[in-house]
Amino acid sequence: MTDQVDRIIEQWHREKPGLDVSPMAVIGRLSRTALTVESRLVDTFVQHQLDASSFDVLATLLRSGAPYRISPMELAREAMISTSAVAQRLNRLESRGLVAREPNPNDGRGTLVVLTDTGKVMIEKALPDHLETERAILSTLSRAEQSTLAILLSRIENAASS
Amino acid sequence: MTDQVDRIIEQWHREKPGLDVSPMAVIGRLSRTALTVESRLVDTFVQHQLDASSFDVLATLLRSGAPYRISPMELAREAMISTSAVAQRLNRLESRGLVAREPNPNDGRGTLVVLTDTGKVMIEKALPDHLETERAILSTLSRAEQSTLAILLSRIENAASS
DNA sequence: ATGATTTAACTAAGCACTTAGCTACACTGG
DNA sequence: CCAGTGTAGCTAAGTGCTTAGTTAAATCAT
Numbered sequence: 579m580t581d582q583v584d585r586i587i588e589q590w591h592r593e594k595p596g597l598d599v600s601p602m603a604v605i606g607r608l609s610r611t612a613l614t615v616e617s618r619l620v621d622t623f624v625q626h627q628l629d630a631s632s633f634d635v636l637a638t639l640l641r642s643g644a645p646y647r648i649s650p651m652e653l654a655r656e657a658m659i660s661t662s663a664v665a666q667r668l669n670r671l672e673s674r675g676l677v678a679r680e681p682n683p684n685d686g687r688g689t690l691v692v693l694t695d696t697g698k699v700m701i702e703k704a705l706p707d708h709l710e711t712e713r714a715i716l717s718t719l720s721r722a723e724q725s726t727l728a729i730l731l732s733r734i735e736n737a738a739s740s
Numbered sequence: 741m742t743d744q745v746d747r748i749i750e751q752w753h754r755e756k757p758g759l760d761v762s763p764m765a766v767i768g769r770l771s772r773t774a775l776t777v778e779s780r781l782v783d784t785f786v787q788h789q790l791d792a793s794s795f796d797v798l799a800t801l802l803r804s805g806a807p808y809r810i811s812p813m814e815l816a817r818e819a820m821i822s823t824s825a826v827a828q829r830l831n832r833l834e835s836r837g838l839v840a841r842e843p844n845p846n847d848g849r850g851t852l853v854v855l856t857d858t859g860k861v862m863i864e865k866a867l868p869d870h871l872e873t874e875r876a877i878l879s880t881l882s883r884a885e886q887s888t889l890a891i892l893l894s895r896i897e898n899a900a901s902s
Numbered sequence: 903a904t905g906a907t908t909t910a911a912c913t914a915a916g917c918a919c920t921t922a923g924c925t926a927c928a929c930t931g932g
Numbered sequence: 933c934c935a936g937t938g939t940a941g942c943t944a945a946g947t948g949c950t951t952a953g954t955t956a957a958a959t960c961a962t
Contacts, residue, residue: 579894579898581894581897581898582818583890583894586803586818589803589804589805590803592805593802593803593804593805594803594867597867597868597871598871599871600886601871601874601875601877601878602871602874603886603887603890604874604878604881604886604889604890604893605777605781605874605877605878607890607893607894607897608770608773608774608777608893609774609777609778610820610897611770611774611893611894611896611897611900612770612771612773612774612775613774613820614820614897614900614901615767615770615771615896615897615900616771618900618901619767629918631918631919640755641748641751641752641755641756642751642755643751643754643755649940649941650940650941650942651939651940651941656744656748658772658775658776659918659919659920660919660920660921661940661941661942662919662920662921662922662941662942662943663918663919663920664941665941665942665943666918666919666942666943667918669942670918682940685927685928685939685940686926686927686928686940687925687926687927687928687939687940687941688927688939688940688941689940689941689942705756705759706759709759709760709761709763709764712763712764712766712767713763714899715763715767715896715899715900716763716766716767716896716899717899718895718896718898718899719766719892719895719896723892724762724765724766725765726888726892727766727889727892727893727896728745728765728766728769730881730885730888730889730892731766731769731770731773731889732741732743732745732769732773733880733881734773734777734877734878734880734881734889735743735769735772735773735776735777736741736743736880737876737877737878737879737880738773738776738777738780738877739776739780791948793948793949811910811911812910812911812912813909813910813911821948821949821950822949822950822951823910823911823912824911824912824913824949824950824951824952825948825949825950826911827911827912827913828912828913828948828949829948831912832948844910847909847910847957847958848910848956848957848958849909849910849911849955849956849957849958850909850910850911850957851910851911851912
């Protein structure tokens with residue numbers, strides 16, 4: 579089973595025979611696999627009138643538990659995006675009535691983002707379908723392989739961030 | 741070693757005890773790891789006055805071998821982006837003199853993108869540093885683990901694309 | 903042959919992110 | 933106290949992608 583990354587590595591061997599391009603076999607696949615998987619997940623989001631970033635915000639609020647209130651800062655950390663991007667996501671979600679902004683009673687600068695009832699219904703409908711899509715993609719791996727993959731990925735992430 | 745994804749899964753267990761969220765352990769880490777790794781790679785590109793997308797185009801041309809000429813269509817396929825995005829990347833690279841466009845002698849509609857001498861020097865300087873960065877990130881894994889990871893990723897990509 | 907369809911490459915417009923810069927509030931040291 | 937510094941959240945401007953639409957050439961069907 580030869581894939582696109584295999585072909586890329588063959589090309590490098592032909593053009594730069596001395597160069598060890600083996601890291602590309604891992605990191606090239608990492609990027610491409612993430613892209614492919616994400617594009618597959620979007621289909622499920624779209625069926626629920628969501629996109630990946632909206633799903634992300636609503637799911638973060640839901641899993642935070644009642645009373646489903648967190649700060650924009652916290653949302654930015656969880657989603658690995660800027661607080662500015664969060665503000666823009668919230669503008670979109672707020673205009674659809676899926677979240678609301680409230681002043682933070684403990685900090686006059688702060689805001690708390692609340693999941694509305696509409697938003698909660700929406701994310702609770704989408705979540706099981708999303709998990710089903712993820713399960714379908716992963717069904718190609720055994721439980722043990724899935725857990726190996728998770729461990730290897732977390733070691734890489736750790737190495738890349740430090 | 742508990743990371744962000746571990747914490748997310750704990751939250752889900754608390755909020756939705758019945759739900760099997762184990763797929764998130766894999767797919768959540770996949771996205772986050774890819775993001776983290778890519779942001780690390782950018783540092784090396786910047787040191788060579790490049791960004792990820794420019795590096796991608798120049799590297800694709802280089803590994804295609806002499807005479808370093810390929811079509812925009814081919815570039816789009818390799819980079820997993822639209823031909824429109826390729827046209828815009830080429831506008832930027834052409835204005836910097838790193839690639840040039842030539843008419844395709846075999847197809848009046850077509851264009852061939854050529855790596856200029858300047859572009860070739862640039863990518864050949866950046867490439868070893870880029871590989872060194874990738875190697876540094878991967879040094880946390882043994883050879884065997886790297887190869888396991890590559891195989892598991894390619895199986896996932898295959899499952900997600902079909 | 904030639905009209906209809908497909909393909910390659912591009913520009914234009916829209917979208918979601920980034921960084922930079924703003925305002926308002928919180929905290930801290932003298 | 934309160935002046936100076938730091939922090940939270942926002943808008944504005946810039947970037948690089950997407951989709952939609954354009955042009956011109958190739959291919960295909962009769």
